[in-house]
Amino acid sequence: MTWNEYLWFAIPAVLCWVGAGSLIYKFRKSWIIDGLMIAGIIIFAAFIVGLWIGQERPPLRTIGETRLWYSFFLAAVGYITYRHWKYNWLLSFSCLVACVFVCINIFKPEIHSTNLMPALQSYWFVPHVTVYILSYAMLGAATIASFIQLVNLKKDRLDNNLYNLMDNVVYIGFGFLILGMLMGAVWAKEAWGHYWSWDPKETWAFITSAGYLIYIHMRLQKQHYIKFTLWMLPVSFILLMITWIGVNYLPAAQNSVHVYSN
Amino acid sequence: MWQFPWRYRESIAIVLGIVIIGFVLQLTIGEFDFFLLQIPVNIVLGIAIVILLVILSFTRKSAFYQWFSGVPFSVTIISALLVLGLVMGLTPQVMKVNPHDHDLFTILGFTRVTTSWPFVLVYFLALLSLGGLIVRRLIAFRKQDYAFYLNHIGLWVFLFAAGMGAADIRRYVMHVQEGEVEWRVYSDNGDVLELPIAIQLNDFDMEVYTPKLAIIDRETGVPQPENKPDYYQIDLKRPESTLFNWDIIVKDYIHDAIRNSDSTYQEVHMPGASPAALITTKNKLTGEEIQGWVCSGNSSQLYMVLPLDSQYCVVMTQPEPKRFLSDINIFTKDEQNAHTILEVNKSYKMGDWTIYQYGYDNQAGRMSTYSSMELVYDPWLYPVYAGIILLSAGSICLLWSGNKKRKEKNDLE
Numbered sequence: 121m122t123w124n125e126y127l128w129f130a131i132p133a134v135l136c137w138v139g140a141g142s143l144i145y146k147f148r149k150s151w152i153i154d155g156l157m158i159a160g161i162i163i164f165a166a167f168i169v170g171l172w173i174g175q176e177r178p179p180l181r182t183i184g185e186t187r188l189w190y191s192f193f194l195a196a197v198g199y200i201t202y203r204h205w206k207y208n209w210l211l212s213f214s215c216l217v218a219c220v221f222v223c224i225n226i227f228k229p230e231i232h233s234t235n236l237m238p239a240l241q242s243y244w245f246v247p248h249v250t251v252y253i254l255s256y257a258m259l260g261a262a263t264i265a266s267f268i269q270l271v272n273l274k275k276d277r278l279d280n281n282l283y284n285l286m287d288n289v290v291y292i293g294f295g296f297l298i299l300g301m302l303m304g305a306v307w308a309k310e311a312w313g314h315y316w317s318w319d320p321k322e323t324w325a326f327i328t329s330a331g332y333l334i335y336i337h338m339r340l341q342k343q344h345y346i347k348f349t350l351w352m353l354p355v356s357f358i359l360l361m362i363t364w365i366g367v368n369y370l371p372a373a374q375n376s377v378h379v380y381s382n
Numbered sequence: 383m384w385q386f387p388w389r390y391r392e393s394i395a396i397v398l399g400i401v402i403i404g405f406v407l408q409l410t411i412g413e414f415d416f417f418l419l420q421i422p423v424n425i426v427l428g429i430a431i432v433i434l435l436v437i438l439s440f441t442r443k444s445a446f447y448q449w450f451s452g453v454p455f456s457v458t459i460i461s462a463l464l465v466l467g468l469v470m471g472l473t474p475q476v477m478k479v480n481p482h483d484h485d486l487f488t489i490l491g492f493t494r495v496t497t498s499w500p501f502v503l504v505y506f507l508a509l510l511s512l513g514g515l516i517v518r519r520l521i522a523f524r525k526q527d528y529a530f531y532l533n534h535i536g537l538w539v540f541l542f543a544a545g546m547g548a549a550d551i552r553r554y555v556m557h558v559q560e561g562e563v564e565w566r567v568y569s570d571n572g573d574v575l576e577l578p579i580a581i582q583l584n585d586f587d588m589e590v591y592t593p594k595l596a597i598i599d600r601e602t603g604v605p606q607p608e609n610k611p612d613y614y615q616i617d618l619k620r621p622e623s624t625l626f627n628w629d630i631i632v633k634d635y636i637h638d639a640i641r642n643s644d645s646t647y648q649e650v651h652m653p654g655a656s657p658a659a660l661i662t663t664k665n666k667l668t669g670e671e672i673q674g675w676v677c678s679g680n681s682s683q684l685y686m687v688l689p690l691d692s693q694y695c696v697v698m699t700q701p702e703p704k705r706f707l708s709d710i711n712i713f714t715k716d717e718q719n720a721h722t723i724l725e726v727n728k729s730y731k732m733g734d735w736t737i738y739q740y741g742y743d744n745q746a747g748r749m750s751t752y753s754s755m756e757l758v759y760d761p762w763l764y765p766v767y768a769g770i771i772l773l774s775a776g777s778i779c780l781l782w783s784g785n786k787k788r789k790e791k792n793d794l795e
């Protein structure tokens with residue numbers, strides 16, 4: 121199989137995922153959602169396997185190929201997490217981002233042959249990035265919840281259910297974040313000789329996790345510093361965005377190994 | 383303030399005090415010298431910390447211990463690390479401080495935060511506080527707290543092994559000529575040393591991606607259109623493309639090409655070969671068609687461009703490396719030897735040494751006559767990995783159970 125057959129798999133998979141991600145708000149019948157999600161994942165996996173056999177090598181070398189894996193893992197991990205936590209928005213979000221990656225590969229086909237520099241040709245690349253995307257989704261959701269809770273605080277009506285949701289989502293998101301960092305560390309050891317070299321991106325990842333750790337630990341003493349604790353989520357999310365996008369623009373990052381764009 | 387139970391005020395005062403002591407040390411005796419911690423000092427220090435924690439644990443009911451291992455103090459420590467992290471993340475960090483730099487930033491250690499006293503002291507404080515917490519919670523062991531143990535013990539092991547281990551890590555670069563054996567390496571400071579390990583380079587090889595085509599101004603060499611140049615990466619499955627004002631078709635592509643006397647190319651697999659392509663171009667405005675060879679060239683072959691008119695020509699860019707590999711033999715003083723092929727992301731581990739493909743002669747590319755390897759000595763790698771494994775198990779617990787099983791009441795509330 122080659123990229124020529126991509127559309128035959130991509131369109132059905134997108135239809136399944138878009139279906140599941142939107143019907144979830146209409147139907148109580150979970151088998152429809154489960155069926156659509158699993159069908160989409162299997163169809164998409166079939167293409168990856170086919171491409172693997174057709175090219176006689178694992179499709180991990182070009183940016184386009186790694187995008188296939190993002191779509192696959194976002195749908196699969198998003199679905200598993202949804203099954204476990206039953207947050208509808210989580211499924212919709214994973215499906216949406218998975219479909220975005222599918223569509224980039226359809227509409228920007230020249231990207232298939234974009235060259236991956238040798239250091240990026242590692243089986244850590246895909247899990248490292250996918251886990252981060254999931255983490256950003258969770259922590260983004262927690263930030264929105266924290267704003268709602270701050271409004272509640274003003275009205276002196278703190279919502280305990282919202283607190284539970286926030287804490288859960290922060291724990292999940294932080295779990296993914298640490299996993300992403302640890303995978304990055306092991307990968308760095310394999311590629312560059314050291315697991316942690318205080319590269320600017322690593323430094324900012326450290327800052328970000330310190331921010332979330334402050335929230336997690338301050339929440340253990342629920343009656344204290346409620347407003348400060350709630351504000352830690354938006355602040356940490358800003359730190360997260362700097363880690364993700366902003367680092368490339370910092371003067372401190374001129375020699376970072378993470379600035380790939382040339 | 384200073385009335386037990388201590389909370390944030392006291393915690394902030396003490397952490398600030400320690401940071402200030404750090405700055406005073408920095409100003410008086412200069413940056414922290416990590417080499418002081420070399421084996422066996424770090425091991426002794428580790429044992430001392432553990433003994434200290436065990437002795438202190440007898441006072442675990444005291445208000446002081448509760449504070450020292452409690453939430454307000456740990457949040458303050460984490461905040462201090464965050465602030466020092468911000469300094470590190472916002473200012474360029476240097477490997478080695480220039481002795482002639484006397485600005486305030488440098489003197490306070492801001493250009494190399496990880497070896498500055500404030501950072502080292504707070505790091506150490508975190509190890510102690512976290513250690514105290516772990517001991518307290520281990521004594522009151524509860525099975526259902528497994529996630530807590532995995533996260534905190536994992537982090538402690540990681541912080542300890544990575545921090546203390548930093549003193550024992552050695553990294554060197556070795557440049558080996560093809561066919562020769564090399565014992566000498568260069569350290570970060572450029573010193574030449576002899577190691578108990580030698581490498582023979584049998585062969586260096588490199589694979590490259592297909593090159594790109596572009597149209598440049600013959601005079602200035604600037605790729606066109608000037609503000610947003612078009613590039614087309616040669617792909618025989620899609621041989622047609624458009625660059626600037628020309629349609630281009632690749633008729634023939636030779637990855638390993640050598641020029642014939644009549645300026646055509648033929649396939650020859652040898653180090654001096656370079657990619658070449660036969661292309662036809664068609665001007666979209668005038669319809670004029672031109673055919674000819676382009677070649678990206680290298681140190682043994684001239685590059686070849688295809689002139690389009692008096693102003694523009696088509697060029698082939700230098701191909702980007704896809705993978706580069708060194709076929710090496712490794713010998714050690716104690717008569718061990720091994721044969722392996724080294725590649726980026728495929729290192730080779732021999733005892734406490736790990737050998738990495740590092741670089742090559744960038745000018746010569748494929749024709750590089752030497753290969754550079756990085757040799758890293760890290761006896762603390764396994765403890766670090768143990769920490770990483772515990773911590774990842776802890777993260778999976780976090781994302782699987784969230785804070786669902788939160789115990790009803792924290793013992794500090």
Ligand code: HEM
Nearest residue numbers: 337340451452453456459508511512515527530533537794
């Ligand atoms: C990856 C890093 C960390 C994670 C995921 C984490 C997570 C947690 C969680 C989930 C709890 C509540 C668990 C329970 O009480 O059963 C907790 C408690 C606590 N953590 Fe952490 N933590 C981390 C790092 C740290 C650090 C660096 C410190 C101290 C410097 C610290 C100090 C504490 C303290 C004092 C408690 C309260 C427990 C008690 O007083 O019994 N944690 N942490």
